[in-house]
Amino acid sequence: MADNTKTRELTCIVCPRGCNLTVKYEGKNVLSVEGNICPRGEKYAEDEVICPRRTVTSTVKTEDGGVVAVKTRETIEKEKMFECMEKINSVVASLPVKIGDVILSDVCGTDIIATQNRG
Amino acid sequence: MLTKELVIIGGGPAGMSAAIAAYEDGIRDLLIIERDDSLGGILQQCIHNGFGLHRFGEELTGPEYAWRYEKRVRELNIPVMLSTMVLDITEDKVVTATNSSEGIFQIKAKAIILAMGCRERPKGALNIAGHRPSGIYSAGMAQKLVNMKGFMPGKNVVILGSGDIGLIMARRMTLEGAKVHAVCELMPYSGGLARNIEQCLNDFDIPLKLSHTVVNIHGKERLEGVTIAKVDERRRPVEGTEEFIACDTLLLSVGLIPENELTKSAGVTLDRVTGGALVDQNRQTEIEGIFSCGNVLHVHDLVDYVSEEAEIAGRGAAAYIRGELVPTKNTTIKTDGKIRYTVPERITSDGDVSVYFRVSDVFRDKKVTVRSGDTIIYQKKHLKLAPGEMECVKLTADKLRGANELVFGLED
Ligand SMILES: Cc1cc2nc3c(=O)[nH]c(=O)nc-3n(C[C@H](O)[C@H](O)[C@H](O)COP(=O)(O)OP(=O)(O)OC[C@H]3O[C@@H](n4cnc5c(N)ncnc54)[C@H](O)[C@@H]3O)c2cc1C
Ligand code: SF4
Numbered sequence: 001m002a003d004n005t006k007t008r009e010l011t012c013i014v015c016p017r018g019c020n021l022t023v024k025y026e027g028k029n030v031l032s033v034e035g036n037i038c039p040r041g042e043k044y045a046e047d048e049v050i051c052p053r054r055t056v057t058s059t060v061k062t063e064d065g066g067v068v069a070v071k072t073r074e075t076i077e078k079e080k081m082f083e084c085m086e087k088i089n090s091v092v093a094s095l096p097v098k099i100g101d102v103i104l105s106d107v108c109g110t111d112i113i114a115t116q117n118r119g
Numbered sequence: 120m121l122t123k124e125l126v127i128i129g130g131g132p133a134g135m136s137a138a139i140a141a142y143e144d145g146i147r148d149l150l151i152i153e154r155d156d157s158l159g160g161i162l163q164q165c166i167h168n169g170f171g172l173h174r175f176g177e178e179l180t181g182p183e184y185a186w187r188y189e190k191r192v193r194e195l196n197i198p199v200m201l202s203t204m205v206l207d208i209t210e211d212k213v214v215t216a217t218n219s220s221e222g223i224f225q226i227k228a229k230a231i232i233l234a235m236g237c238r239e240r241p242k243g244a245l246n247i248a249g250h251r252p253s254g255i256y257s258a259g260m261a262q263k264l265v266n267m268k269g270f271m272p273g274k275n276v277v278i279l280g281s282g283d284i285g286l287i288m289a290r291r292m293t294l295e296g297a298k299v300h301a302v303c304e305l306m307p308y309s310g311g312l313a314r315n316i317e318q319c320l321n322d323f324d325i326p327l328k329l330s331h332t333v334v335n336i337h338g339k340e341r342l343e344g345v346t347i348a349k350v351d352e353r354r355r356p357v358e359g360t361e362e363f364i365a366c367d368t369l370l371l372s373v374g375l376i377p378e379n380e381l382t383k384s385a386g387v388t389l390d391r392v393t394g395g396a397l398v399d400q401n402r403q404t405e406i407e408g409i410f411s412c413g414n415v416l417h418v419h420d421l422v423d424y425v426s427e428e429a430e431i432a433g434r435g436a437a438a439y440i441r442g443e444l445v446p447t448k449n450t451t452i453k454t455d456g457k458i459r460y461t462v463p464e465r466i467t468s469d470g471d472v473s474v475y476f477r478v479s480d481v482f483r484d485k486k487v488t489v490r491s492g493d494t495i496i497y498q499k500k501h502l503k504l505a506p507g508e509m510e511c512v513k514l515t516a517d518k519l520r521g522a523n524e525l526v527f528g529l530e531d
Contacts, residue, residue: 010317011313011314011316011317012314013169013314013317013318014169014172014178014314015169015172015173015178015314016169016312016314016420016421017314018312018313018314018317018508020313020502020503040172054318054322055168055178056294057166057167057168057180058166058291058294058295059166059265059266059269061269066268066269067266067267067268067269069166069180069182069266071166071168071180078322081294082294085294085295089295099182099183099186115166115180115182115183116163116166116182116183116186117186
């Protein structure tokens, strides 16, 4: 029987430690992850070979002409980063804004929330 | 003259963590002085995520991380003076500061914690031919413009230097619709974190050109392009490898230096390698009662470490104020050159000590070794060590007992 096991070397991006990960997988089936210091690395490696996901951070214009920092509450599909940016750049937030406020809901399967207090 | 038990200079993550630690250790007569109109320091402009995972078990952005500390500072009612700039400090701990409501004033402190952070290397120091048209920014300045003012400096970008701020800005400007044509790095390795190469460059197919530099800047009024070239082992441009890239923006990400003008004016000795003060395990400088932590001490890439170090300084200052910080020994720490520097550089009492260090080059399969005389008191194998990543070694009290001098090195 042919062995379809593939191996990929990855750099975990979840935290600045940047562990070197080795993932063994067959199709969409992850067989093993090595090199991670914590469980988040394992989750990252699994996602990365099946469907890569990213957090998007950016800014949204505020009604006073300034900006407020925002992020996607959860990670979104990596492919949808630019679609997400388009939505982020299409709104103007009214003030005041508090950390955690939802600025836009239901964008690429998650919410855009404020990461700064403004106003 | 106004008096305070403890004055903390700088209200970034280092200053806030130090203040909280000192307060929780019993110090009530304290003050944070910050020149900006809000707390948080440089984290206010670092809107990307990845901060605090190990500290809070959550992935936070820079402003969210800073807010955790600001909230605590407010809960504890720690006094803060905003929009106030410290102009001078003296050896006997007189702080001279200024703001618009009080003019110039002085505070006599029992202890001072320096937490002024770092700044970017000036771009004037750059040795590139051509004019200096508009469109050339330091990466940190661009970060401030984009993230705090909502202003995009340009559409076609080249970045010189692969430090983290440059990498982060490559992604940020790409997401905002700019085309980043290349990141050029003079050295054969990147100065940034591996994760940032991955998620800021590889995710967007931005080429990282190692051993490359900008040799010419084109354009008189506005930048029109740059010429880049490969460099040899001695970092000299190789003839015939020049390549022109049309661009309207050049970002310089050429490194950070601790902001130590005040430290020098107090007469504190600075380390030639780190640009920060020489300190002991409590982060006390050579002047008793003056402490230093965060990026003003040495440039950190992980804010979690900044907070950790600042808490050590905060507790150290509290102990000093109570008269409990009495040196009982003087163990100096030396390095072999492969390890570029350590913090602290000396140990003045018994107890466990965490020593932070950086290496001078990329090394593979080396053992980090700590020797006390002929005895190896610590050894650990590393598959890879890089200058961009700070490492930490925990030395236990029993191993340190009786040591006069420790030597940190890399061995086979
Ligand atoms: C441009 C830039 C971008 C960075 N980006 C990142 C990043 O993306 N991720 C990361 O982990 N790290 C980043 N860093 C490193 C970052 O500085 C540290 O992670 C962390 O913020 C350091 O904390 P700190 O408190 O030591 O310094 P800072 O955050 O710089 O705080 C120092 C504070 O001291 C104040 N101050 C200075 N001098 C005086 C004075 N004379 N009187 C009164 N107040 C004074 C300043 O206004 C400032 O608020 C960046 C650094 C710079 C310079
Ligand atoms: S595996 Fe864990 S420790 Fe390692 S980089 Fe990923 S999140 Fe950080």
